[in-house]
Amino acid sequence: MEGLPSDEALLIGVAERDIGAFRTLYERHAGWLGLRLGRRCNDRDLVADAVQDTFVAVWRAPRGFRGDGDIAAWLWGIAIRRLVSRLRKRTDIAAVFDTAGATPAAEDQVLLSVEYGDIGGALARLSPEMRAVIQAVVLDGLTAKEAAQLLHVPISSVKTRLYRAKALLRATLAEEPS
Incomplete structure (x- = not known):
């Protein structure tokens, strides 16, 4: 990833409302978040919604990252909680x-x-x-x-x-x- 901006730099860009930085952060992390959430839930639409909610939360509050860990882990924490929140409302979907x-x-x-x-x-x-x-x-x-x-x-x-x-x-x- 030499020459590519770090996640930290991208998050700073998001905080400054740089849509390009946001797009790059999304492209870098949305795929693996979706795959990993898909290992937890058998509804692809629900997983896609949870990933989308994750990045909406990041756009709204990029300064929520306290800098005390990896940004990917922070994103995962947001994503899994978004999935749990959506599952809470549905009883017809099982975690996997x-x-x-x-x-x-x-x-x-x-x-x-x-x-x-x-x-x-x-x-x-x-x-x-x-x-x-x-x-x-x-x-x-x-x-x-x-x-x-x-x-x-x-x-x-x-x-x-x-x-x-x-x-x-x-x-x-x-x-x-x-």
Whole structure:
């Protein structure tokens, strides 16, 4: 990305109402946000709306980024909350978290290991329900209440699954050689 403006520079441009900077930021991040949100929800229109809402929020308040992390992570936080907000209003749409079988597909195992390193293998060993809670609460940064709404389960189930999943992850990581 040498020669291309950084995300920080683009966000400064957005704050100054530079539509070109906004377009570049959108083109750089909308695709992966849509793909990643699509792994959480089975409705493409809802995902597209959540991505659109994310960038509307960025245009309205680009100074909402406090500078204490990566802009991509900040965008992800906005996007996942926009998706949860939209899912909250709909009960006919389910969140999607590798529920097809007890063992993730080979592609998912590779993605887990690439995206999360050593912990990817430990995550792959969790049940789909526990993996979904870890993904929502730990990896996506949702509250237990938001995760419960996203997953359409009681908040007590989220808390129980999170507790059990963390215990299993600790045990699995403790037994793996470094």
